[in-house]
Amino acid sequence: MHRKSVAAIFLCLFELIAALKSASAQSPLQTTDTLKLTVKQAEDQFLKNNLQIIAQRYNIDNATAAIITAKLFPNPDFNYSNGIYATDISQGPAYKENSFNFSQLFTTAGKRNKNIQLAKIGVEQARYQFFDFLRTLKFTLRNDFYSIYFQEQSSLVYNQEINSLSKLLTAFREQYAKGNIAEKEVLRIQSQLYSLQVEYNNLQVNIDTTQSEFKMLIRTSPAVYIVPLVDENMYSGKTIVATVPYMQLLDSAYVNRYDLKLAKTTVAYNSTNLSLQKAIAVPDFSLSLNFDRLGSYGNNYLGGGIEFNLPFFNRNQGAIKQARIAVDQSKVDLENVQNQVAMDVSTNYKGALRLESLYKTFDPKFKADFNHLIQEVFLNYAKRNISLLEFLDFYDSYKTNVLQLNNIQLNRVTSLEQLNFVTGTPFFNQ
Template identity: 25%
Template sequence: MSERYHRSGASSPMYQMNYLTHMLCCMCCTIGVITGSPASEASTTDSAPSVGHHTASTVRLSLEEAITLFLQQNLDLLIAKYGIESSKGEQMTARLFPNPVASLGAVSSPVQGRTLGNSGQLTSQVQQLFELAGKRGYRIESAESGLQSAEAGFEDAVRQLRFAVKDAYYRTQLARRRLVLAEDNRDRFSRILEVNTIRFKKGYIAEVDLIRIRLQLIDFQTQVIQAIQESESARSDLRQLLRLSPVAPVELTTELEYQRVDPDIIKLRALASDARPDVRAKRWTLSQREAELRLAKAYRIPDVTVGAGYAVQGSHGPDNPNQMAFSLGVPLPLFNRNQGKIIQAEASMQAAGADLSKTLNQVENQVEVAYRNLLESRRLVEAFLGGVLDDARSTFTITERAYDRGGATLIDLLDAARTSRTIQQNYIEALFNYQRNVIQLESAVGTDITS
């Protein structure tokens, strides 16, 4: 049958075109299969140490280990820590009292022969400023609120960076799952191609069917190459976040798998409004502005400067050569009663209050959106796990067996392969979106969600 098939159209243009197509597909398939093995090896270089002259030890990281490593080396957190230290310095400054002022003066008339030794006067005095109206207490209150705000800002930076690491970590796992799926499809169709090449040589199938199988194999090989590129790009992003060497093999131990999360939205709303770090930072900033307003109003009351001194005169001076001196100084608030600073402090307090309201509104919306997205993505994943995923896999297997026995056409086989691939890809994407919605909800609330 095969011989008759070839002889009947050997001299026709259609046969020549089919022959050229056959040769081209063979070349592409050969290149794809040859390059497939190194590509697979390249895809696993991050999961095993390289062997050779330059051997690097594999870095095994769970999700929490990756977060810990990232937080230890992140420069933004280092800057935030410096901000906390600066606020501690401001707090220390606010607690200090004004320094006393010591003065020393001399009175003499050398033109008239009255020198300091015979009839001049030597005066020493110490003055101390006493702050009234609770100014020091308001300064301390403002500085303490500023310190609390800086610490909450640091916690908020940690919250945002934890989300960035988790997202990069699971993106890397998503790329790995895509690569595994693409390699499975390629390997499966490689076996199908081997079997059908033998069948073609025996004349059991037409050449056009063999070409279709080869084209499908090339399509799967293309998906493998794309998945390798995506995997390497995701791992590169993760290495940059963790500040690891570009050649360091990395093995991620926390799998991208489904774990049902059923949070209580009412508790999450209350928790986000009360405990989220950026909300606490805004509240402490508002408290700081209120203390600054009270301090500005306190400056309307002048402070008192009290002084005490001692004067010594020369031997030819008056009868009282030794004198005690006391002084009391109070500014007269006739013009400057700190009106401008009070207006500025009031405006700053109002702006801080508006900023807090804005942040609370954003947090409430973020929690609500993240919660709804979580529910939808969870419903989709559970739909896949409810039988759709297994049906897609089994359908491909059943169709493949039926095709081998002649009970299904090649079109049925290719359609089952594409359907199985699409369903599995959609499941992986849905699983990643679900996991990402979980960490988005955790970031919106400001704490991890375990149930």
């Protein structure tokens, strides 16, 4: 009976080895409605279709329209009056009396030019907000792309182990029913299988969430399943981060970060607004021309006039003070953003160097060697050279090591994307 038991388990594990080889070549989710694309193709589709980008562009058009408004001169005022009734008609019927008045407002102290400057700076701000928004979305897109890929690689491991243990559990139950193996071995396999299924389900939830966000970014059908095409050897064995000096990264960030540009234009906007508020304290004036056909002074009276307010009380003091405060506040905000930029580059540069150093310690042949080794473990367990606990422990170690390698690869790629993001420059885009 013992020989039969060993032979049955050996046959079962032999089938599992064949299943292990075939499972490693298959995707965990076989669907006909898939979209295979590279990260470059994903970016092209994102720039073309993303609704958030399309909507954000309208802010630039809206700000540009404000320049047109700022350039317009005030409209002239025209007034006409005609007589209807009068008790004294010595000069003729009332309807013969009519008068005209024409006036034009003239702004002083360069208010119009300052409003034009504000509107132009507003366009710059809208552009910088748009490109900073685009920078953030592209970072999310590329992170999601690589996250989907490496999580799918991890799901392959779960899928392969779950399929293998499911077949092993079925075989063990048959052998237990025949009295060839103990019940504890069946329960141990069953417990391991349930644990894997729970972990696999959690991983699939994460993949589905990332897939959903990614599909929104490139604006594709919810029914489509994204299959990222990635060359895992693109960074393999290469020194990437250290090829770009730290100061070059920092200088590029100072020049190309749109949130920093926005902070600088905010200072310029508030400074121009302070000048405008001071100019508003200077009164504008109106010039007028009026005609009265049957005026009290004489017939066909033509006169001119000027009108302006006297700034005895309201000299726009409150708005000027608010504008000064806004200038000081925006300068503090600018200094804070500059400090944040330097901190972002420093922190992410150090992290990227550590991940690159860690990744280079891994042997490129690790996966292939480990796959071969686990097949040998199957055979040794079938021959009873190792115990069930040793077999499952090695099985779990295989899963843990492959998952760790996938996470390290993902973290390394993500760290490079993070450096691109914090510098505002695609130093490491592939």
